[in-house]
Amino acid sequence: MTPPPVASSRPIPKDHREGGGATARPSRADAEAAARTLICWAGDDPDREGLLDTPARVVRSYEEFFIGYSQDPEEILRTTFEETEGYDEMVVLKGIAFESHCEHHMVPIIGKASIAYLPNNRVVGISKLVRVLEAYAKRLQIQEKMTAQIANAINEVLNPKGVAVVVEAEHQCMTTRGVQKPGVAMVTSTMLGAFRDDASTRREFLAFIGRN
Ligand SMILES: [Zn+2]
Numbered sequence: 001m002t003p004p005p006v007a008s009s010r011p012i013p014k015d016h017r018e019g020g021g022a023t024a025r026p027s028r029a030d031a032e033a034a035a036r037t038l039i040c041w042a043g044d045d046p047d048r049e050g051l052l053d054t055p056a057r058v059v060r061s062y063e064e065f066f067i068g069y070s071q072d073p074e075e076i077l078r079t080t081f082e083e084t085e086g087y088d089e090m091v092v093l094k095g096i097a098f099e100s101h102c103e104h105h106m107v108p109i110i111g112k113a114s115i116a117y118l119p120n121n122r123v124v125g126i127s128k129l130v131r132v133l134e135a136y137a138k139r140l141q142i143q144e145k146m147t148a149q150i151a152n153a154i155n156e157v158l159n160p161k162g163v164a165v166v167v168e169a170e171h172q173c174m175t176t177r178g179v180q181k182p183g184v185a186m187v188t189s190t191m192l193g194a195f196r197d198d199a200s201t202r203r204e205f206l207a208f209i210g211r212n
Pocket of ligand 1: 106
């Protein structure tokens with residue numbers, strides 16, 4: 001089987017909120033008022049008992065869903081180990097579950113990511129790779145961009161011989177609304193360095209993650 005399509009490896013601007021001009025962060029009360037407005041818009045009464053605490057809960061949920069804006073993926077990767085005993089084979093983390101939110105509808109994207117790199121003297125703790133995924137996932141996202149961001153961050157900080165990221169996810173904007181097609185997963189990948197240039201390295205990685 002041919003490898004999944006190679007997504008753009010174009011570097012992504014460091015500031016995720018492209019275009020700059022980010023408006024000042026509203027207060028918690030403002031955010032709760034906005035959630036209350038959406039309850040009214042949906043057609044319900046925000047003053048009925050079951051909904052009284054909902055705006056506050058929604059805002060607390062948003063703090064978890066979007067914690068990535070306060071995390072710096074490159075900083076996370078900066079603690080590396082050089083004592084590798086000459087290990088220069090591929091490091092692969094496969095099937096890491098993640099939840100994100102699509103930036104077009106603000107509904108969940110739920111999937112799994114596999115991340116690999118070929119060390120160049122330096123390795124990073126595997127939990128750091130998971131945290132980099134989280135830092136990008138816990139933002140408003142499109143899957144293509146998230147895939148490239150993870151690969152680019154690892155590439156820039158670790159300077160490895162290659163990086164590969166494959167993401168497979170279901171988009172609830174597609175499964176619960178719009179065309180309503182449950183069970184359809186989208187697959188994106190970014191291959192850099194040896195994973196892009198060397199077919200056998202790419203094949204080895206795809207075999208590791210069960211995509212050959
Ligand atoms: Zn969407």
